[in-house]
Amino acid sequence: MIEVREGVDALDRELVSLLVKRQAYMSAAARIKGSREAVYDAERIEDVVSKVLVEAARAGLSAEIAEPVWRELITQCIAFEFKKFDEIRG
Numbered sequence: 106m107i108e109v110r111e112g113v114d115a116l117d118r119e120l121v122s123l124l125v126k127r128q129a130y131m132s133a134a135a136r137i138k139g140s141r142e143a144v145y146d147a148e149r150i151e152d153v154v155s156k157v158l159v160e161a162a163r164a165g166l167s168a169e170i171a172e173p174v175w176r177e178l179i180t181q182c183i184a185f186e187f188k189k190f191d192e193i194r195g
Contacts, residue, residue: 131182135189144186150179 138144154175161171 127178127182128185131186132189135186135193138190141187141190141194144190145183150176153179 135144154172157171157175158168160166161168
């Protein structure tokens, strides 16, 4: 069990690093988008989720894990992007 927990901890560190990169893209999007209304894009959300589900199936990740995790990730990223958008335009 120790090895399993160490593996999970190492993976969590990798995931944090990847999420930092995703957050940087959200900051860039906040700088680029011309209006606050452009931050939330329902069509893009569904596009991202559908691509994730295809990749999850290909890679062997359960859709029951992938979909809710990505939907929550997207929700939090949108909230972050709104915050950045408002900070930039002050």
